[in-house]
């Protein structure tokens with residue numbers, strides 16, 4: 001999807017910022033905040049001076065990118081079996097992912113890659129689809145966003161994991177050219193693991209880049 005920037009944007013210089021190269025492994029999720037809320041955290045994986053080296057935009061904390069949306073699943077969202085249509089889930093995944101990317105960079109973003117989409121469990125009509133997204137890592141103009149969709153039973157609040165996905169969004173300027181985004185500052189151990197794992201996934205993506 002393409003997410004348009006709001007009228008009031010943060011001013012961002014156009015040059016890239018230095019990135020810390022780290023290694024680690026994939027991550028888990030914590031308790032989601034309220035709809036469309038941002039969280040906060042502490043303890044940086046890379047030092048702030050390292051993250052802000054050069055003349056590029058200042059690093060932003062990973063927690064500032066967190067977005068959560070909740071959709072009640074209607075019959076028109078379902079397939080003939082009465083469970084959610086995969087294409088509708090992808091729409092919501094793309095939407096919440098774009099908002100997370102845009103919360104990080106506060107620029108226009110487009111979806112460049114959607115990969116590793118796994119539908120683990122169906123969501124039924126009448127249940128809530130709770131989609132949570134956050135930025136794992138930012139490079140020069142691109143950002144890896146992770147999305148988790150959970151099914152929530154409205155009467156009990158019980159949740160189960162439905163869908164997981166990784167997406168790459170690219171910030172573009174007024175001429176649709178890729179433009180620099182702020183580095184991401186992972187602060188918690190979980191964010192640091194995600195940050196490191198994102199670099200390995202990017203390498204795999206680039207290796208299998210079509211064309």
Ligand SMILES: CC(C)(COP(=O)(O)OP(=O)(O)OC[C@H]1O[C@@H](n2cnc3c(N)ncnc32)[C@H](O)[C@@H]1OP(=O)(O)O)[C@@H](O)C(=O)NCCC(=O)NCCS
Nearest residue numbers: 001002110111112113139140141142168170178205206209
């Ligand atoms: C996404 C898009 C802007 C990239 O343009 P491009 O000319 O390929 O630009 P670049 O080659 O410089 O790539 C831009 C960034 O995307 C990254 N990228 C491109 N393809 C990638 C892939 N397959 N995997 C991972 N990253 C990729 C590049 O690494 C680069 O990241 P960096 O600046 O952080 O290093 C362009 O392909 C586009 O406009 N695609 C259509 C988007 C769209 O319509 N989406 C659906 C509706 S919004």
